[in-house]
Amino acid sequence: xxxxxxxxxxxxxxxxxxxxxxxxxxxxxxVNLGVxxxxxxxxxxxxxxxxxxxxxxxxxxxxxxxxxxxxxxLPEFRSASSKVALGDDSAAIKDNRVGGVQALGGTxxxxxxxxxxxxxxxGVNNTATPIYVSAPTWENHNSVFADAGFKDIxxxxxxxxxxxxxxxxxxxxDLEKAPERSVxxxxxxxHNPTGTDPTPExxxxxxxxxxxxxxxVFFDSAYQGFASGDLDKDAxxxxxxxxxxxxxxxxxxxxxxxxxxxxxxxxxxxxxQDGENLSRILSQMEKIVRTTWSxxxxxxxxxxxxxxxxxxxxxxxxxxxxxxxxxxxLMRDQLKAKLQAQGTPGTWDHITQQIGMFSFTGLNPKQVxxxxxxxxxxxxxxxxxxxxxxxxxxIDYVAQSIHDAVTKVQ
Amino acid sequence: GVNLRSGSFHDFVRSSWWGGVQMGPPDPILGVSxxxxxxxxxxxMNLGVxxxxxxxxxxFVLSCVRKAExxxxxxxxxxxxxxxxxxxxxxKSCAQLALGADNEVMKSGRYITVQTISGTGSLxxxxxxxxxxxxxxxxxxxxxxxxxxxxxxxxxxxMELKAYKYYDPSxxxxxxxxxxxxxxxxxEHSVxxxxxxxHNPTGVDPKPEQWKEISDIVKKRNLxVFFDMAYQGFASGDIDRDAxxxxxxxxQGHNIxxxxxxxxxxxxxxxxxxxxxxxxxxxxxxxxxxxQLKILIRPIYSNPPMNGARIAATILNTxxxxxxxxxEVHGMANRIIKMREQLAAGLIKEGSSKNWQHVIDQIGMFCxxxxxxxxxxxxxxxxxxxxxxxxxxxMAGVTSGNxxxxxxxxxxxxx
Numbered sequence: 102x103x104x105x106x107x108x109x110x111x112x113x114x115x116x117x118x119x120x121x122x123x124x125x126x127x128x129x130x131x132v133n134l135g136v137x138x139x140x141x142x143x144x145x146x147x148x149x150x151x152x153x154x155x156x157x158x159x160x161x162x163x164x165x166x167x168x169x170x171x172x173x174x175l176p177e178f179r180s181a182s183s184k185v186a187l188g189d190d191s192a193a194i195k196d197n198r199v200g201g202v203q204a205l206g207g208t209x210x211x212x213x214x215x216x217x218x219x220x221x222x223x224g225v226n227n228t229a230t231p232i233y234v235s236a237p238t239w240e241n242h243n244s245v246f247a248d249a250g251f252k253d254i255x256x257x258x259x260x261x262x263x264x265x266x267x268x269x270x271x272x273x274x275d276l277e278k279a280p281e282r283s284v285x286x287x288x289x290x291x292h293n294p295t296g297t298d299p300t301p302e303x304x305x306x307x308x309x310x311x312x313x314x315x316x317x318v319f320f321d322s323a324y325q326g327f328a329s330g331d332l333d334k335d336a337x338x339x340x341x342x343x344x345x346x347x348x349x350x351x352x353x354x355x356x357x358x359x360x361x362x363x364x365x366x367x368x369x370x371x372x373x374q375d376g377e378n379l380s381r382i383l384s385q386m387e388k389i390v391r392t393t394w395s396x397x398x399x400x401x402x403x404x405x406x407x408x409x410x411x412x413x414x415x416x417x418x419x420x421x422x423x424x425x426x427x428x429x430x431l432m433r434d435q436l437k438a439k440l441q442a443q444g445t446p447g448t449w450d451h452i453t454q455q456i457g458m459f460s461f462t463g464l465n466p467k468q469v470x471x472x473x474x475x476x477x478x479x480x481x482x483x484x485x486x487x488x489x490x491x492x493x494x495x496i497d498y499v500a501q502s503i504h505d506a507v508t509k510v511q
Numbered sequence: 512g513v514n515l516r517s518g519s520f521h522d523f524v525r526s527s528w529w530g531g532v533q534m535g536p537p538d539p540i541l542g543v544s545x546x547x548x549x550x551x552x553x554x555x556m557n558l559g560v561x562x563x564x565x566x567x568x569x570x571f572v573l574s575c576v577r578k579a580e581x582x583x584x585x586x587x588x589x590x591x592x593x594x595x596x597x598x599x600x601x602x603k604s605c606a607q608l609a610l611g612a613d614n615e616v617m618k619s620g621r622y623i624t625v626q627t628i629s630g631t632g633s634l635x636x637x638x639x640x641x642x643x644x645x646x647x648x649x650x651x652x653x654x655x656x657x658x659x660x661x662x663x664x665x666x667x668x669x670m671e672l673k674a675y676k677y678y679d680p681s682x683x684x685x686x687x688x689x690x691x692x693x694x695x696x697x698x699e700h701s702v703x704x705x706x707x708x709x710h711n712p713t714g715v716d717p718k719p720e721q722w723k724e725i726s727d728i729v730k731k732r733n734l735x736v737f738f739d740m741a742y743q744g745f746a747s748g749d750i751d752r753d754a755x756x757x758x759x760x761x762x763q764g765h766n767i768x769x770x771x772x773x774x775x776x777x778x779x780x781x782x783x784x785x786x787x788x789x790x791x792x793x794x795x796x797x798x799x800x801x802x803q804l805k806i807l808i809r810p811i812y813s814n815p816p817m818n819g820a821r822i823a824a825t826i827l828n829t830x831x832x833x834x835x836x837x838x839e840v841h842g843m844a845n846r847i848i849k850m851r852e853q854l855a856a857g858l859i860k861e862g863s864s865k866n867w868q869h870v871i872d873q874i875g876m877f878c879x880x881x882x883x884x885x886x887x888x889x890x891x892x893x894x895x896x897x898x899x900x901x902x903x904x905x906m907a908g909v910t911s912g913n914x915x916x917x918x919x920x921x922x923x924x925x926x
Contacts, residue, residue, distance in 0.1 A: 105766075105791060108644050111802035114809055117594065138591060146589035153587075160584050166570040167819075168562060169780045172541060205628065205812035212811050221532045244810035317528065348528050362592045363817035374527035384535035391538055391660060392667040393811065395631035399781035400818035 115240065119479050128477040132495050134486040135479050137293070137458050138362055139425050142492045149360045149421040151414055155407050165403075170396045172387045174203020174368075178402040181409035182368035185332065186322060186339055186351050193343050197376040202369040202386045203397045207323045207354030208241060210369035214319060214350045215249035216389045217382070222317065223282045228252045231283040233275065235259035237483060239293045239321070242286055257285065260295045265451040265463055267297050269306075276310040284317040289351065290335040291324035291457020294485035298328070298456055304338045308345050318342055318349035326358040328457045330426030332419065348374050355405050357458065358422050364401030425489075429458065432491040436460075439500035446507055460486050468506040476502035539659050540899055547897040555895035556913055558904040561711070561876045562780055563843055566910045571843070573778045575836040579825040588821075593814045595805040597626020601820040604827035605786035609740060609754055609771055616761060620794040623801040624786050625808065626815045630741045630772030631660065633787040637737060637768050638668030639807050640789075640800075647700030647735065654678070654690075654704070656901060658711045658739070661704065675703070678713045683869030683881050685715045691728055699733045707740035707769075708753040709875020712903035716746065716874050722756045726763045736765045741772040746875045748844030750837060766790045773823050775876065776840050782819025843907075847876065850909040854878075857918030865925060878904050886924040894920035 113121075119135040141147045159165060173179065179201030184194060193199050204210035215232075223230045228250045234242045236256035246254050257279075258271025276285070287307075292298055299307060311318060320339050328335045339351055355366040369386075373379040390396070408414040437452040452460055464472065464484040472478045478499055480486045491499060537545065543559030565571045596602065606624040607617060616622050627633035641651070651670045653661055654677035662672050675697065676689030697703065705725075710716055717725060729736060738757050746753045760767055766789075773784040787804070791797040808814075826832045855870045870878055882890065882902035890896045896917060898904045909917060 105644060105789070105796055105800055107646065108796070108799045108803055110799045111806045113802070114595065114805060146591050148587075148590055152590075156584070160580055166572050167576070167779050167781050168570050169560070169774075172538065205816065208809075208813040209811065222528060225531065241810060241813070244806075248807075248810045356592075361590055363590050363814070365812060365814070365816040373529060378527045378529045378532070381532045381534045382529055385532055387538065388535045388663070389667075391541075391631075392664045393632070393635055394628035394783065395660070396541075396781070396783075398628070398783040398816040398819065401816065 116481065119481065122473075123479045126477055130495070130498055131477040131479070132490060132499055133479045134490040134499070135481060137357065137487050138489065139357065139360060139458070140489045140492070142428065142494070144490070144492050144495070147360055147425070149418070151408055151417040151421050152360060152404055154417075155404050155414065158407065159403055167399065170203070170399050170402070172390050172396050173383060174201070174397045175399065175402040175406055177410055178406035179203055179368060181406055182353055182355075183370040185409060186325065186336055186353055186370050187343060187372070188333065188336065188340055191340070191343070193372050198373045198379050200371045200373070200379050200383050202371070202383070202390065203402055204352075204367040204369050205365040205394065205397060206356055206367040207321065207352050208245065208367070209365065209394075209397075210352035210354070210367040211242070211245045211321065212249060213386060213389055213393070214352055214369050215246050215251070216393075217386055218284060218317070218319075219250045220389070221385060222284070231255055231280055233257045233279060233283055233285045235286070235288065235292070237294055238286070238288075242321070259292075260297065260461065262463070265448070265461070266454070267299060267303065269299070269303055273306060273310060276307065276314065276316065279314065279316060281315045282317065284319055285311065286319050286321055287338070289320045289322035289325065289339050291328035291459070293323065293457070294459050294481065294483055295461040296455030296457050296459045297461070299338070301337060301341070304341060308342055312345060312347065318347050320349065320351040322351050323354040324357055324457050325353070326419070326422040327426055327429075330423045330430070332422070343372055348372055355401070359405055359408075359418070361401045361404065364404070365398060366401035366405050429488045432488050432496065433460070435493075435496055436491060436500060439496065440503065443500060443504050445500075445504040458487055458489055460488055462486055462503070464503070464506060468510045471506045471510045472502055476505070478502045543897050543899060550895050550897070552895035554913070554916055556897065556908060556917060558896060558898040558908040561775065561905045561907060563775060563778060563876070563907040564910070566846060566912070568908070568910050568913070571778055573836065573839045575826050575832045575839060576778060576822055578832055578835070579822045579829070582825055582829070583821055590817070593626070593817055595625075595808050595814050596801065597815045598817065598820040598824060600828065601824040602626050602786060604824055605771055606788055608750065608827060609743065609757055609769060609788065610761065611751065611754070611758060614758065614761070616790055621792060621797055622788055622790045623797045623804065624788040625801070625804050626820050627770075627785040627787045628812065628815060629774050629783040629785040630739070630770055631664065632783065633770035633772070633785040634661070634664050634739065635668060636787045636804065636807060637770060638665045638670055640804060641702060642669035643807070644803065645702065645735065647702070648698055650698070651702045651704060651737070652694075652697055654706065654710070656712060657704065657706070659899075661739075670702075677710075678715060678879065680881065683715075683879060684872065685717055685721070687717070687721050691724060694725065694728050694732065694734075697732055697734060701734055702737055703729060703734045704737045704739060705756070707738045707743070707757050709742035709746035709877070711741065711875070712877050712899070712901055713879040714873030714875050714877045715879070717756070719755065719759075722759060726760055726765070729765065730763065735768070736760060737768040737770070739770050741770070742775055742875050743771065744776040744837075744840035745844055745847075748841040748848075750840070761790060766792065773819070777823055777826065777836065779819045779822060782822065783816060784819035784823050847906045850906050850911075850914060851878065853911065853914045854909060854918055857915055858922055861918050861922035863922045863926065876905055876907050878906050880904055880921065882921070882925065889924045890920050894923070896920050
């Protein structure tokens with residue numbers, strides 16, 4: 102009798118299943134608007150030129166070896182990452198109250214942060230602390246916090262389907278009503294999946310309530326640079342909250358803005374009240390890391406660190422990021438223009454108002470099913486499309502398919 | 512204590528969320544390296560963490576690794592996400608390495624191997640899987656002693672830890688009778704952890720006849736076997752010989768869990784290359800198990816890092832790189848064996864009256880010297896020889912240049 106005979110088949114992770122189905126589809130006009138990875142106008146993955154350059158430097162550097170990194174990761178990577186998020190002039194960094202934990206992608210950073218909060222926040226091992234995630238949010242947020250042990254994960258109002266924008270009143274109301282010391286997971290920019298971000302004024306309102314009600318700020322920053330093309334602009338919310346005196350976490354990912362998806366490069370930036378708190382926090386982070394992966398992988402961190410710490414390479418990287426952001430912006434403009442030109446029912450301003458890799462089209466599940474089955478255009482059941490999957494070559498077909506979906510399927 | 516009630520803006524700014532966070536103690540193993548770095552004694556020796564060093568005391572990047580990296584660079588591959596289970600090419604060759612290509616398990620497909628974040632990541636995934644799906648007792652039985660990180664890994668995953676006798680301090684060898692005795696008392700369906708070869712920290716491995724008896728009693732007790740194989744190739748220098756116990760148990764019908772690491776045997780430490788395998792009843796069960804492993808992995812790190820797995824897969828699947836690798840592993844194991852011989856000889860030369868046979872008999876990277884904590888402390892303070900408090904030394908840190916000094920120091924604190 103097997104010990105595992107009762108193990109049930111788990112459903113596949115949706116976004117990966119979508120890609121798998123896409124791969125198996127032989128239709129000549131198929132389009133993949135699913136998983137969030139950048140594509141060129143030829144619909145190819147893009148290894149950033151600066152990354153290729155730095156990788157060559159690393160391979161050619163005979164002095165480098167494959168020894169273990171410290172538990173918290175490559176020191177130069179950690180400090181450079183936190184600086185990218187908080188800014189060169191960050192007072193918090195100057196005050197020595199900012200630290201980083203190198204992690205496996207943004208997911209790893211979120212998980213380490215979540216494990217730490219469960220152990221040490223709002224008491225010791227308090228699994229009852231409410232965790233608020235946006236409605237909707239990246240689907241893995243729920244699992245990260247649940248598997249870290251939190252029992253009470255709740256949605257906060259975010260997406261207003263009727264007006265296709267931010268439900269600010271709902272959001273602020275949830276902040277007012279949340280139990281004090283609840284944790285709120287905020288998307289720093291380029292909200293996934295809606296592409297809808299609060300304006301600076303709206304962020305200020307959010308901040309005011311969070312401070313007044315002692316709510317914990319946990320930023321998820323997976324798209325810095327990708328949203329507007331400008332690193333500083335995309336970090337505005339993070340920096341504002343830091344300047345307002347919050348102790349906070351930022352889970353940073355370099356998967357998208359460095360195109361280093363499979364090297365798993367991330368950093369959990371910790372902003373503490375002072376250096377003394379910071380060192381105790383980091384010592385406990387070490388213990389969590391040690392039983393999860395012992396120490397993080399070196400390749401990706403080396404690439405990012407070398408780039409961020411060299412003025413020349415840093416400038417080149419910013420250029421590469423701008424290239425990606427601008428192609429996305431172009432696709433947004435063109436998609437909206439085509440939908441409007443076609444007279445496709447509905448308003449399509451949200452396509453260009455939304456920001457970052459994703460757009461919440463507003464297509465309902467039936468319409469999505471139609472898009473996939475009849476048109477071989479693959480998108481998430483939520484109606485989320487990855488703008489990067491659009492190219493000048495397929496945009497007409499996609500616009501036409503959306504038109505058909507909206508007019509033929511209710 | 513810290514005022515945790517909400518209050519005025521000034522209260523907010525003054526108090527920290529983290530006032531109650533205690534300073535964590537330094538990691539007992541990795542903390543040794545930190546202390547070593549700070550020491551200014553030119554004769555200092557780091558015999559803490561198990562990372563191989565060449566005879567000049569330098570990190571060793573294997574030639575097969577450099578060659579594999581050169582090949583990979585020419586291929587100009589993209590950096591797209593791997594699947595949650597990692598690089599298929601890697602997982603397959605990882606399983607093959609452990610089980611042997613002709614293994615019935617490989618042929619029938621009644622297993623699943625996922626790429627993991629080296630050995631630690633593999634153990635943690637296994638521990639999480641057990642915590643969620645194992646219907647038996649919560650207890651995982653570790654040999655006494657075991658790798659220091661085993662306990663917190665299983666604990667953090669929600670399992671409980673117990674131990675079975677293993678090391679006999681009076682002989683510095685295997686307490687075979689004690690082990691069998693303890694194992695025979697383990698409640699049915701509990702999980703038992705076995706080190707496949709080169710036991711960490713003692714270097715004491717059961718002989719084949721002893722493994723056979725262990726297998727029998729484990730079978731009698733209906734225990735779930737979890738093998739930790741972090742040193743395949745490093746124990747005897749022979750990949751197949753080091754995997755003997757794993758293969759024997761499978762042959763005997765145990766559907767094992769297996770953690771593998773390529774940190775040491777390929778020198779890929781910082782690239783984090785490992786695998787976790789579950790041997791199942793059939794391919795259908797393997798598919799179900801795989802689906803659940805993915806559900807566990809996704810909220811930890813989504814999918815594993817490519818670089819190291821690509822290097823390992825290239826080596827394992829390119830015939831002349833694989834041959835080169837086997838030679839280099841053999842070379843590393845041989846250097847360690849030689850250092851053992853020289854250390855034992857050195858101690859005799861120093862005039863030690865103690866029995867140091869175990870230094871030669873023990874196998875793999877580590878030697879359980881038998882030194883007591885006070886003696887270890889003296890060795891560190893007076894001779895700048897850094898090791899863990901349990902008396903474990905990493906033979907990999909010993910060179911022909913410093914083995915004499917080490918013998919001298921050990922003799923000084925034990926005479």
